[in-house]
Amino acid sequence: MKLKLANAAWLGFALLGLLSLEPIQRLFSAPASTPHVQGQDARRRQDWLSWQGVQQGSCAWGALPNGLHRKGGICGVANARRAVSPPALYALHLPPLRSNGHQEEPLNRLLSPTAAQAPETSLETCLERIKASAPHGDFACLRRVYQQPITQWPAPHIDPGVSWQEMAALPRKAPEPDDNPGTPEKIALGARLFDDPRLSVSGQIACANCHDRQLGWADGRSVSFGHDRQTGRRNAISVAMSAFAEPLFWDGRAATLEAQALHPIADAREMAFTPEDAARRLHQTGDYDAAFAQVFGDAQITPQRMAYALAAFQRSLLPRFNRFDRFLEGRHSALNDQQLWGLHLFRTRARCMNCHFGAALTDNQFHNLGLHFHGRARQDLGRYEVTGNPEDSGKFRTPSLRGVGKSGPWMHNGLFHDLRGVMNMYNAGMPRPRPNARQQNDPTFPKPDPLLQPLDLHRSEIEAITEFLRTL
Ligand code: HEC
Numbered sequence: 001m002k003l004k005l006a007n008a009a010w011l012g013f014a015l016l017g018l019l020s021l022e023p024i025q026r027l028f029s030a031p032a033s034t035p036h037v038q039g040q041d042a043r044r045r046q047d048w049l050s051w052q053g054v055q056q057g058s059c060a061w062g063a064l065p066n067g068l069h070r071k072g073g074i075c076g077v078a079n080a081r082r083a084v085s086p087p088a089l090y091a092l093h094l095p096p097l098r099s100n101g102h103q104e105e106p107l108n109r110l111l112s113p114t115a116a117q118a119p120e121t122s123l124e125t126c127l128e129r130i131k132a133s134a135p136h137g138d139f140a141c142l143r144r145v146y147q148q149p150i151t152q153w154p155a156p157h158i159d160p161g162v163s164w165q166e167m168a169a170l171p172r173k174a175p176e177p178d179d180n181p182g183t184p185e186k187i188a189l190g191a192r193l194f195d196d197p198r199l200s201v202s203g204q205i206a207c208a209n210c211h212d213r214q215l216g217w218a219d220g221r222s223v224s225f226g227h228d229r230q231t232g233r234r235n236a237i238s239v240a241m242s243a244f245a246e247p248l249f250w251d252g253r254a255a256t257l258e259a260q261a262l263h264p265i266a267d268a269r270e271m272a273f274t275p276e277d278a279a280r281r282l283h284q285t286g287d288y289d290a291a292f293a294q295v296f297g298d299a300q301i302t303p304q305r306m307a308y309a310l311a312a313f314q315r316s317l318l319p320r321f322n323r324f325d326r327f328l329e330g331r332h333s334a335l336n337d338q339q340l341w342g343l344h345l346f347r348t349r350a351r352c353m354n355c356h357f358g359a360a361l362t363d364n365q366f367h368n369l370g371l372h373f374h375g376r377a378r379q380d381l382g383r384y385e386v387t388g389n390p391e392d393s394g395k396f397r398t399p400s401l402r403g404v405g406k407s408g409p410w411m412h413n414g415l416f417h418d419l420r421g422v423m424n425m426y427n428a429g430m431p432r433p434r435p436n437a438r439q440q441n442d443p444t445f446p447k448p449d450p451l452l453q454p455l456d457l458h459r460s461e462i463e464a465i466t467e468f469l470r471t472l
């Protein structure tokens with residue numbers, strides 16, 4: 001076995017020497033401005049630089065099975081094999097990367113499939129191999145790792161000081177406070193109120209206008225519009241996971257769902273009414289007296305009772321147990337290879353679990369992702385506007401990622417219309433606006449979150465994480 005592997009590897013090395021090393025030299029010696037470097041997109045240049053990093057790290061990548069890497073030559077092969085992906089291919093003027101990132105394969109095949117089949121292949125080696133041939137790689141090694149109980153999965157990449165929780169399937173029922181149990185009658189009353197435009201001054205705008213079941217309980221718009229078609233400045237948050245959000249809103253200005261429910265009724269750009277007037281109007285119609293009596297013991301309609309019913313209804317919207325939950329509970333066929341790879345990257349190299357963790361995939365904390373537009377017309381300083389603490393400037397609450405595939409556009413200002421765009425931005429480490437001369441001494445100029453770093457993910461890895469997000 002050792003002999004076969006070594007032979008295959010040497011053959012590969014020799015072929016590579018012929019095929020690719022010379023053109024690599026050529027690409028290396030070319031200044032950045034030469035057309036075949038400059039003419040490609042920035043991603044290639046980045047691949048190119050990271051490849052250089054690998055070269056300088058010498059044998060760091062070459063962990064082959066059986067400790068073979070220490071025995072001359074194989075280390076070179078390991079690096080050479082790394083070298084064919086992908087900068088050398090650009091140098092060889094092979095066709096540009098297809099959108100699935102799958103182009104390294106022809107040269108890849110030159111090099112030992114033998115090692116891929118070795119059962120003792122380390123996870124790192126296996127992942128490099130997947131990256132080089134995705135989405136058609138051999139995912140068996142990754143599957144073996146994730147078929148174990150979650151306690152045996154590779155530890156997520158989490159920075160010191162972050163108090164995180166392991167991923168978990170959603171409970172079948174959302175948590176609820178003792179003073180507001182969600183009885184079927186109360187939930188039904190909440191559902192009626194949620195759909196009733198008479199809660200707005202114009203009689204035209206219901207909660208459901210901006211939290212539409214068919215749009216993932218959001219409104220599909222960058223920012224919402226409400227009374228008199230005035231636009232707000234924030235993106236409507238899906239209410240499906242609000243039972244797990246504490247505090248609520250992008251800036252956390254409501255502590256509980258019960259406290260939140262009356263905000264939109266009074267918001268001048270949303271329903272532009274007062275909760276008291278809304279309660280009075282509902283009483284005058286007489287439509288609701290029986291339902292309030294059944295739920296609360298008498299027919300009195302108060303803002304607080306309306307809020308309790310609305311909160312109970314929203315807690316009942318918990319997303320259905322889906323394939324990600326089934327996977328977490330041990331049905332390992334529930335995720336396909338690409339989604340599984342995305343899950344692994346989400347947990348590890350992409351660093352997402354520093355903020356998106358637990359069953360709801362959120363830390364319920366506030367972070368500045370650099371989307372605050374400080375000093376510009378679109379400025380939104382988020383949490384700072386609630387607390388007045390400059391440390392909070394530009395921070396927004398980490399949203400749950402459950403159902404995220406359906407709740408676009410994304411981010412507090414709906415800046416992204418494509419999940420891949422979100423992923424590309426994370427890959428670049430998110431925008432880091434710098435203060436201009438006038439803003440230098442302004443304590444409210446938001447500071448970048450240290451948990452965000454450039455990720456150096458390959459295009460096929462970004463694609464895999466995006467596909468994983470769609471399973472949530
Ligand atoms: C005009 C559009 C509009 C209407 C009408 C509206 N909302 Fe919203 N809703 C939004 C927007 C925008 C946000 C995010 C605002 C923010 O965070 O500053 C939001 C946030 C929320 C949240 C917070 C979710 C979370 O997880 O933090 C809840 C809950 C909610 N709305 C419930 C309701 C209820 C209940 C009603 C009806 C009484 C309602 N909304 C009416 C647009 C609307």
Ligand code: HEC
Nearest residue numbers: 350352354355367369371396397398399410411412426451
């Ligand atoms: C530093 C904490 C942090 C890390 C790390 C992080 N996120 Fe986020 N995420 C947030 C916050 C905060 C927001 C909302 C920011 C805003 O709107 O300004 C967000 C928003 C999102 C959204 C948009 C959700 C929506 O409903 O609009 C997606 C998708 C997302 N994150 C995915 C990821 C992925 C994938 C990773 C890993 C590559 C990741 N996040 C890493 C904190 C983080």
